Amino acid sequence: MPTLNDILILLPEFYLVAAACLLLLLDAFMKPAQRPLLHWISIAVLLVAIYLVIAGQPPQAVTAFGSMFVRDDVAEILKVFALGTTAMVFVYARPYLIDRKLLGGEFYTLMIFAVIGIMLLVSAGNLVTVYLGLELLSLSSYALVALNRDAKLPPEAAIKYFVLGALASGMLLYGMSMVYGASGMGGTPSLDLAQLHNVMSYTTAPTLLLFGLIFMIVGIGFKLGAAPFHMWIPDVYQGAPTPVTTFIASGSKLAAFGMAYRLLDSGMGDLSQHWQLMLAVLAVASLAIGNLVAIVQTNLKRMLAYSTISHMGYLLLGLSAAGPEGYAAAMFYAICYALMGVAAFGVMLALTRAGFECEEIADLKGLNQKSPWMAFLMLLAMFSLAGVPPLFGFWAKVLVLEAAIHADMLWLAIVGIVFAIIGLYYYLYVVKVMYFDKPVEGSVLQVQSDRPLRVVLSLNALSLLVLGLYWGPLLGWCRRAFGL
Amino acid sequence: MFNHLLSLLIWLPVVGAIPVLLAGSARPNLARWLSLLVAVLAFVASLFLLVQYNPDGAAMQLVESHLWIASWGVHYGLAVDGISVALIVMTTFVGILVIAGAWEVIQDKPHQYMAAMLILEGLLIGVFCATDALLFYALFEAILIPMFILIGVWGGPRRVYATLKFFIYTFFGSVFMLIALLYLYQKAGTFDLATLAALPLTFKEQTWIFFAFLIAFAIKVPMVPVHTWLPDAHVEAPTGGSVVLAAVMLKVGTYGMLRFILPIVPDAGAHFAWLIIVLSLIAIVYIGYVALVQEDMKKLVAYSSVAHMGFVTLGIFIAFMLVREQGNTDMALLGMQGAMIQMISHGFVSGAMFTCIGVMYDRTHTRLIKDYGGVINVMPWFGFFYVLFAMANCGLPGTSGFVGEFMVILSSFSANPWIALFAAFTLIIGAAYTLWLVKRVLWGEITNPHVAEMKEINARETFVLGAFAAAVLALGIWPQPLVHLMDGSVAQLVQQLAIHKI
Numbered sequence: 001m002p003t004l005n006d007i008l009i010l011l012p013e014f015y016l017v018a019a020a021c022l023l024l025l026l027d028a029f030m031k032p033a034q035r036p037l038l039h040w041i042s043i044a045v046l047l048v049a050i051y052l053v054i055a056g057q058p059p060q061a062v063t064a065f066g067s068m069f070v071r072d073d074v075a076e077i078l079k080v081f082a083l084g085t086t087a088m089v090f091v092y093a094r095p096y097l098i099d100r101k102l103l104g105g106e107f108y109t110l111m112i113f114a115v116i117g118i119m120l121l122v123s124a125g126n127l128v129t130v131y132l133g134l135e136l137l138s139l140s141s142y143a144l145v146a147l148n149r150d151a152k153l154p155p156e157a158a159i160k161y162f163v164l165g166a167l168a169s170g171m172l173l174y175g176m177s178m179v180y181g182a183s184g185m186g187g188t189p190s191l192d193l194a195q196l197h198n199v200m201s202y203t204t205a206p207t208l209l210l211f212g213l214i215f216m217i218v219g220i221g222f223k224l225g226a227a228p229f230h231m232w233i234p235d236v237y238q239g240a241p242t243p244v245t246t247f248i249a250s251g252s253k254l255a256a257f258g259m260a261y262r263l264l265d266s267g268m269g270d271l272s273q274h275w276q277l278m279l280a281v282l283a284v285a286s287l288a289i290g291n292l293v294a295i296v297q298t299n300l301k302r303m304l305a306y307s308t309i310s311h312m313g314y315l316l317l318g319l320s321a322a323g324p325e326g327y328a329a330a331m332f333y334a335i336c337y338a339l340m341g342v343a344a345f346g347v348m349l350a351l352t353r354a355g356f357e358c359e360e361i362a363d364l365k366g367l368n369q370k371s372p373w374m375a376f377l378m379l380l381a382m383f384s385l386a387g388v389p390p391l392f393g394f395w396a397k398v399l400v401l402e403a404a405i406h407a408d409m410l411w412l413a414i415v416g417i418v419f420a421i422i423g424l425y426y427y428l429y430v431v432k433v434m435y436f437d438k439p440v441e442g443s444v445l446q447v448q449s450d451r452p453l454r455v456v457l458s459l460n461a462l463s464l465l466v467l468g469l470y471w472g473p474l475l476g477w478c479r480r481a482f483g484l
Numbered sequence: 485m486f487n488h489l490l491s492l493l494i495w496l497p498v499v500g501a502i503p504v505l506l507a508g509s510a511r512p513n514l515a516r517w518l519s520l521l522v523a524v525l526a527f528v529a530s531l532f533l534l535v536q537y538n539p540d541g542a543a544m545q546l547v548e549s550h551l552w553i554a555s556w557g558v559h560y561g562l563a564v565d566g567i568s569v570a571l572i573v574m575t576t577f578v579g580i581l582v583i584a585g586a587w588e589v590i591q592d593k594p595h596q597y598m599a600a601m602l603i604l605e606g607l608l609i610g611v612f613c614a615t616d617a618l619l620f621y622a623l624f625e626a627i628l629i630p631m632f633i634l635i636g637v638w639g640g641p642r643r644v645y646a647t648l649k650f651f652i653y654t655f656f657g658s659v660f661m662l663i664a665l666l667y668l669y670q671k672a673g674t675f676d677l678a679t680l681a682a683l684p685l686t687f688k689e690q691t692w693i694f695f696a697f698l699i700a701f702a703i704k705v706p707m708v709p710v711h712t713w714l715p716d717a718h719v720e721a722p723t724g725g726s727v728v729l730a731a732v733m734l735k736v737g738t739y740g741m742l743r744f745i746l747p748i749v750p751d752a753g754a755h756f757a758w759l760i761i762v763l764s765l766i767a768i769v770y771i772g773y774v775a776l777v778q779e780d781m782k783k784l785v786a787y788s789s790v791a792h793m794g795f796v797t798l799g800i801f802i803a804f805m806l807v808r809e810q811g812n813t814d815m816a817l818l819g820m821q822g823a824m825i826q827m828i829s830h831g832f833v834s835g836a837m838f839t840c841i842g843v844m845y846d847r848t849h850t851r852l853i854k855d856y857g858g859v860i861n862v863m864p865w866f867g868f869f870y871v872l873f874a875m876a877n878c879g880l881p882g883t884s885g886f887v888g889e890f891m892v893i894l895s896s897f898s899a900n901p902w903i904a905l906f907a908a909f910t911l912i913i914g915a916a917y918t919l920w921l922v923k924r925v926l927w928g929e930i931t932n933p934h935v936a937e938m939k940e941i942n943a944r945e946t947f948v949l950g951a952f953a954a955a956v957l958a959l960g961i962w963p964q965p966l967v968h969l970m971d972g973s974v975a976q977l978v979q980q981l982a983i984h985k986i
Contacts, residue, residue: 368593368596368637372596383629388625388626388628388629388655389621389622389623389625389626390622390623390626394622394625398618398662398666401662401663401666402666402669402670405663405666405667405670406670410663410667413663413666414663417659417660417662417663418659420659421652421655421656421659424651424652424655425648425652428632428648428651428652429648431632431633431636432636432644432647432648435633435636435637436636436637436643436644436647470552471553472552472553472554472555475553475555475556476554476555479555484555
């Protein structure tokens with residue numbers, strides 16, 4: 001029987017479910033003229049959720065519902081940043097949604113359900129919870145991608161996302177079933193991640209276990225968007241409405257890191273010598289494909305999609321170190337990427353207006369003439385993504401490289417750094433277009449006048465600079481979460 | 485106040501750039517005056533530094549250390565020795581001159597130009613006083629951003645190519661240094677340079693780390709064969725960008741060698757000293773010949789920079805040879821001192837040469853030598869300065885160019901007369917390309933109509949060129965204060981050369 005304590009541990013999640021249902025009802029019964037209010041209510045809902053997560057933080061890790069759900073520092077940090085970046089996405093999305101007449105309950109409710117999925121996923125203590133969280137996140141995301149259903153690209157992107165996503169979920173489930181089976185050969189079978197290594201029998205069923213592991217890695221690789229499971233990323237990033245892309249590039253990545261950590265470390269920690277190398281291979285493939293293909297992109301969203309793939313390669317560098325240092329570095333990277341991604345897409349949203357989608361790199365031509373401030377914010381995002389000090393992205397890269405060297409994988413660190421040089425080019429190209437090119441004749445480039453968007457976006461991009469100068473506390477939190 | 489003098493020096497220009505930016509394009513004059521004020525204040529602060537620094541002690545002075553990243557033990561650590569002080573004062577001095585030099589020349593977004601210059605100045609000062617390797621690296625890389633913008637926005641027609649090449653080339657070099665630093669961190673558990681200097685390393689480790697450092701710094705210096713970004717960057721950069729690039733940024737490379745290669749990997753450094761010496765001689769002789777055939781004035785001075793920086797690297801690594809193979813500390817000291825003086829002197833001379841070219845370019849919008857001729861007839865005062873700097877560039881006694889080169893040649897003679905012979909070639913080649921440049925640009929009849937329309941330098945330009953001229957002459961006639969300033973630190977460096985770490 002669930003006790004009151006269990007429910008209290010899950011309070012932020014229960015609260016969000018209730019709030020999302022309430023939003024649906026409000027949407028249904030509100031007068032159309034009052035619909036814009038939903039926006040502010042949704043942001044308030046997320047802010048309250050952040051408060052609940054922080055205020056209810058347990059002194060040490062606790063579990064609920066028979067260890068189905070874990071509430072530890074890792075989950076807390078990821079949840080705070082997932083909720084925070086989603087709130088930022090809401091702020092950035094408002095003008096976009098109004099211009100395209102998409103502002104309504106669907107967007108906000110689906111987003112909040114997706115966030116609940118993230119929260120379950122990063123708190124999962126059981127294979128079933130992992131799957132539940134993943135599906136809640138994925139299904140909401142599929143629908144979000146198709147939000148603008150009358151346009152040409154979104155439905156196509158959504159179908160691609162759905163088909164490939166379903167396949168990956170199937171793989172993951174298949175892998176889980178094998179691991180579950182293998183766990184039964186040495187004793188009582190278990191789905192509990194913390195119990196798995198007690199009952200997993202590597203001696204009696206190595207093949208089954210390794211097969212299971214491989215299928216699970218496929219699922220993780222898909223969710224991260226690591227090559228060679230990256231094919232959905234460019235199409236979905238380009239096809240989805242920009243606010244949804246922003247969400248997939250931020251909150252979703254935090255969730256993917258959480259899922260990988262839960263499955264690989266808590267569950268399959270004993271097999272780390274096997275998955276370490278698999279992740280290293282995924283990392284190298286992602287770095288190579290992401291960085292090389294990004295160079296030739298002309299569409300900014302697509303370019304950032306390939307850049308995501310390469311960034312997931314760096315994140316995998318940290319994960320493949322398979323130790324608390326590596327996990328701390330990878331989590332730091334995931335948080336850093338989420339902030340950078342939101343900032344970069346945020347600038348695009350700020351430049352998008354009714355009848356004009358800012359999504360080609362050439363659309364940014366001469367931005368420094370039109371709006372020096374927006375150009376500066378994008379410059380910060382680009383140099384941060386490229387990993388140039390003193391910006392935040394540089395330190396995240398340093399941390400994962402250090403983790404790789406710490407784990408005796410100097411070669412991997414060298415591969416990582418070589419691709420950082422290659423990756424530099426396409427970020428610099430964006431800066432070049434903004435600063436060195438003259439605006440196109442009759443250019444319609446104009447910044448949204450929405451004040452909340454401008455303020456939050458400025459804070460977001462400046463945080464990349466501030467955190468770049470003072471990243472100690474965040475690193476401290478990440479390391480403490482992993483017991484360092 | 486003096487406890488945080490170094491922080492003040494770094495942050496004053498960086499923070500000072502904010503009001504300059506806020507002045508906006510609507511109030512360009514306010515932006516200009518503000519940035520000049522900031523630059524002058526930074527220069528005054530650096531004079532305080534000069535007074536505060538006690539040249540008799542060899543230890544690092546004016547130490548500032550705050551824990552920056554607790555979980556990694558990274559410190560925001562700053563301190564200076566004589567070499568840093570000299571470079572910092574030169575940086576702030578040049579900082580004023582580039583801002584004065586750009587006054588009405590930069591009409592397009594002057595506030596952004598000035599702000600980028602100030603940020604660049606602050607970061608460069610930071611590089612010269614960081615005592616934590618990670619802090620050094622962050623600043624070392626961060627200087628690329630303002631320079632990238634400076635060349636790309638206010639540069640010449642091929643600026644995009646030049647600036648991308650500059651950024652990617654230098655970034656390429658430095659990332660390997662990052663890997664080496666992280667490796668050292670694994671071994672030592674700290675990024676503190678003094679601790680890293682005491683860390684024992686096997687020869688194999690030292691070799692790898694040496695080459696990782698070398699590629700980073702060699703590209704920055706730049707040494708042959710990784711100098712190819714420099715002519716492009718110089719040609720396309722605006723005048724101020726070229727001046728800072730040549731006068732200060734190139735010194736970051738040689739300064740890095742002093743701070744990283746010498747103390748951390750001395751054995752590998754000694755083992756591969758021949759390589760650097762050969763590369764330096766190639767820079768001096770071959771690049772000198774390359775400079776001779778240039779048709780673009782800026783390219784000519786850029787190549788002559790590569791040749792002159794060859795003297796700095798030669799002076800540093802000839803010291804290795806002298807100490808390790810002959811135990812000749814006195815001559816090593818002389819060579820090292822020569823290298824340091826050459827660093828400072830080249831800062832003033834090359835900065836002045838680029839400023840002169842900028843002055844002519846502003847009037848005619850061409851940098852090709854063949855478009856000039858007989859400039860002295862219309863700009864006699866300008867001609868006076870130009871000839872003075874040209875003489876310093878080819879190392880005439882009495883100018884700063886002579887002192888450093890002479891000392892390096894002298895010390896390399898006692899290492900190996902052949903090295904001295906090749907190094908001394910510069911006296912001929914340097915004179916050849918510089919004097920031939922002067923002949924084709926200044927002397928003779930006016931052959932191009934637009935030369936006849938050139939106006940004599942105005943008060944602002946006279947001030948900038950006069951300041952450079954004063955510095956060049958002062959160092960040439962009376963180098964003793966500079967030598968004294970750096971004496972203790974150079975002796976300390978030479979002592980470190982003898983320490984085996986294996």
